Amino acid sequence: MLKDKDILDEKCKILHQVSEEVTFPMSETDKKMIDDMIEHLTLSQIPEKSEELNLRPGMGMAAVQVGILKRYFVVVYEYEDQKFENYILVNPKIVSESNEMIYVEEGEGCLSVNRPTEGIVPRHARITMEGFDQEGNPVRYRVREDLAVAFQHEYDHLNGIMFTDKIDPKNPFKDKDKYRAI
Numbered sequence: 652m653l654k655d656k657d658i659l660d661e662k663c664k665i666l667h668q669v670s671e672e673v674t675f676p677m678s679e680t681d682k683k684m685i686d687d688m689i690e691h692l693t694l695s696q697i698p699e700k701s702e703e704l705n706l707r708p709g710m711g712m713a714a715v716q717v718g719i720l721k722r723y724f725v726v727v728y729e730y731e732d733q734k735f736e737n738y739i740l741v742n743p744k745i746v747s748e749s750n751e752m753i754y755v756e757e758g759e760g761c762l763s764v765n766r767p768t769e770g771i772v773p774r775h776a777r778i779t780m781e782g783f784d785q786e787g788n789p790v791r792y793r794v795r796e797d798l799a800v801a802f803q804h805e806y807d808h809l810n811g812i813m814f815t816d817k818i819d820p821k822n823p824f825k826d827k828d829k830y831r832a833i
């Protein structure tokens with residue numbers, strides 16, 4: 652089981668590096684890591700469990716956040732109260748994106764960023780992403796709103812980009828009116 656301390660902080664250089672394509676079949680180690688990431692994110696979003704295990708709530712995690720420079724991530728999405736849908740994306744590509752841009756009004760968070768942050772991170776309101784699951788089967792997801800934000804946030808990790816890199820430090824709320832708050 653993953654612990655919060657297994658998740659690297661933004662100060663680690665590896666988080667700012669570009670991850671490498673995965674070759675199939677995926678190693679058992681990587682498959683186990685995907686299971687562990689899903690377990691961690693699920694427990695972290697169940698209030699009693701997150702408290703008991705002292706986990707910071709999070710809905711997404713990229714392999715690089717646990718020190719693995721490979722192009723995969725998982726998102727555990729609470730689509731209804733305490734009901735979760737798991738998304739596993741290996742070697743993902745964004746194949747289409749809306750012109751409409753949104754941002755998370757309360758600000759984005761990241762399990763690798765352990766400090767208060769503020770500012771607007773513009774994201775596409777809708778995207779379609781293609782990739783593979785852990786067995787190498789092709790997958791295609793059309794996602795919107797908060798789920799689309801999560802996919803874009805995790806996808807950025809694969810390219811060494813943190814959400815904080817997208818905030819202008821001199822003017823964190825720049826161009827606010829150009830985007831829709833969610």
Ligand code: ZN
Binds near residue numbers: 760761762763804808
């Ligand atoms: Zn993150």
